[in-house]
Amino acid sequence: MTSSEGGARTIGQRVAETGGRTTGFDYLRIGLALAVMVWHSFPISYGKPFETMVLGGWARPTVAFILPAFFALSGFLVAGSLERNTSLLRFAALRAIRIMPALGVEVLLSALILGPLLTTVGLAAYLSDGEFHEYFLNVFGIIHFDLPGLFETNPIPRIVNGQLWTIPYELECYAALAALAALGLVRRPVLMLAAVTGLQLALMAITYQPIVFGSPLPELGGVFSGRLLVMSFLWGVVLFRLRDRVPFSGWLAAIAAAVSVALMLVPLGDALAALPIAYAVAYLGLQQPRSTPIVALGDFSYGIFLYGFAVQQTVASLGAWTHHWYLNLALAVPLVTLFAAFSWYGVEKPALALRKRLSVLDPVDAWIGSAQGRLGSLAPWARTEGRDGIGA
Structure with a gap:
């Protein structure tokens, strides 16, 4: 529908039309999680040189x-939450119960079941090794x-x-959003836009500073900086607000x-790609395709993310005959789907x-609010109910 005043329809109007619940985000989550597996099937099958070739x-x-x-996608939805x-x-607390239990179970299964079954060292040596202890x-x-x-002996050994390299950046995203909320910027979208724009400019300055001072432009390569992940999250938050x-x-x-594709084909172009990526994702997520069992059975995306790499590495360890990306996927995807279903129904x-028991935090929250009042805080975080159902 179009605005009654004749103006362009906004993201807010689309959110209101859908009641904040769209299958577009459900399909995106599953699609992106499977896309990670598709990509991993290549370096897991052919090794690091293939990864370097593709990324360059x-x-x-x-x-x-x-x-x-x-x-x-996470930034857009978490902003609603x-x-x-x-x-x-x-x-x-909501972020913690969404991330930590499933992550903890996957780590325990990898260390206590997968490891003892597949290790090439004795069980006693395995359990006493510092790597085993640090893994937790x-x-x-x-x-x-x-x-x-x-x-x-895998193409990507050891x-x-x-995939867990992204977890610290996810935690960094939540910390950044919490800081913006504590400063009151989440309640003031224009100020939040200014803050995130400032962070974007800082990222650009850090990225391009060596070039300004005479360093040669690097060759295209590498997946991207973790800072791009954080900025993509924050721009998702800004678009929602x-x-x-x-x-x-x-x-x-x-x-x-x-524009996102073009920037990713230019050395150091990633520093500018976060905002266009976030807009494209928000638009796709706010579509409403027909629901199918792929999304109706549950949100398996986090489980696919958590278990995908370990299962694909296990498949690759079966021998050279599995070192083809399509065989790796054909064998790994059904197994990962089962683990993801277990993760969703059994853990997540x-x-x-x-969430229903988080009322136990109310006395602590009241004390924090009282302390803020005594300190004369100028920027308390939002305490009003949102209008839309986006987020969880």
Whole structure:
């Protein structure tokens, strides 16, 4: 529908039309999680040189778009959650119960079942190795990729959970959003836009400073900086908070996607790609295609992300005959889907049920609010209910 005043329809109007619940975001989550597996099937099958070749060539945007899109999607949805929640403390607790239980179970299964089954060292040596002990720090976002004696002869040797490198940046995103909320900027979208724009300019300055001072332009390559992930998340938040002022346009989304691709084909262009990626993702997510069992059965995307790499590495360890990307996917995807279903029904969904018990935090939240009042805080976080149902 079009605005009654004849103006362009906005993202906010689209959110209101859909009641804040769209299958577009559901399909995007699953699609992006599977896209990560598709990409990983190549280096897992052919090794690091293949990864370097792809990331230095024309196909780079097809890979480099995936994770920033995931983070932009998260930012858009999490902004809705923050807007609806009555306290920053409750918001932090919600993020913790969404991330930590499933991550913890995956880490435990990798270390205590997968490791002992596949390690090339004795069980006693495995359990006493420092790598084994350090691996449990993954639960807290302190990432360790290796377990003793695992995947030693794989095309990508030793790495058990290569995808976990993004977890610290996800935690950084939540910390940045919490800081913006504590400063009151989430309640003031224009000021938040200014703050995120400032961060974007700082990223650009850091990225391009060596070139300004005479360093040669680097060759195209590398997936991207983790800073791109954080900026994609923050621009997703900004688009949600400014939803009543941002047009909802297919043409604009197509232009944004094209600009993103072009920037990712230019050395250091990633520093500018976060905003167009976030807009393209928000537009796609706000579509409403027909629901199918792919999304109706549950949100398997986090489980696919968590278990994909370890299962694909396990497949690759079966022998050289599996070292073809299509065989890796054919064997790994069904197994990963089963693990993702277990993660959703056995861990994530029960953990999310704990949301009803977060009222136990109310006395602490009241004390924090009282302390803020005594300090004369000029920027308390939002305490009003949001209008829309976006986020969780």
